[in-house]
Amino acid sequence: RRMQEEIVFAGFGGQGVMFAGQLLAYTAMDEGYEVTWIPSYGPEMRGGTANCTVIIADEEIGAPIVRYPKAVIALNLPSLDKYEKLVKSGGVLIANSSLMDRGVARTDISSVEIPANEIAEEIGNKRLMNMVTLGALLARLPVLPVSALEQALADHLPARHKNLLPANYEALRRGAEFANQFVHVA
Secondary structure (H helix, E strand, O other), rough: OOEEEEEEEEOOOOOOOHHHHHHHHHHHHHHEEEEEEEEEOOOOOOOOOOOEEEEOOOOOOOOOOOOOOEEEEEEHHHHHHHHHHHOOOOOOEEEEEHHHHOOOOOOOOEEEOOHHHHHHHHHHHHHHHHHHHHHHHHHOOOOOOOHHHHHHHHHOOOOHHHHHHHHHHHHHHHHHHHHOOOOOOO
């Protein structure tokens, strides 16, 4: 049975959307999968939404554009509004509840509402909220182990940022732990 997972990361520009997607793509490549990473900046980019799509497969990927992704990480409310309806039934939606005044409405998908900004601030760096949500995603869509992501971070992070590795690892783990405890009651 062939494996193909499509994951959309969406948020404001500057929330680390592209980096989170790239990290997932690098990790999948390092683990021997076929990968595409497609960034997309909407016309509303300034203060608007930035998103990228990552496809991970064990065979060649036919079309890199996905209408109905298996999983979405929505880092802000406009992204939730846009993508909640597009997640494949049975798929996964990770929503950054720190920046949302509503929860996930759909009941046919696995969802996690995670206060990613607050968790990142507890770790000591609010820019890690993208890693917190990525950890949560992998808890619900175990396409790659968190340990593989940690290895990819160590391998691909520029030398000047190596001091950030422990905090990134903690963010991934805290996100995964939160997702494993979070039960969405419809």
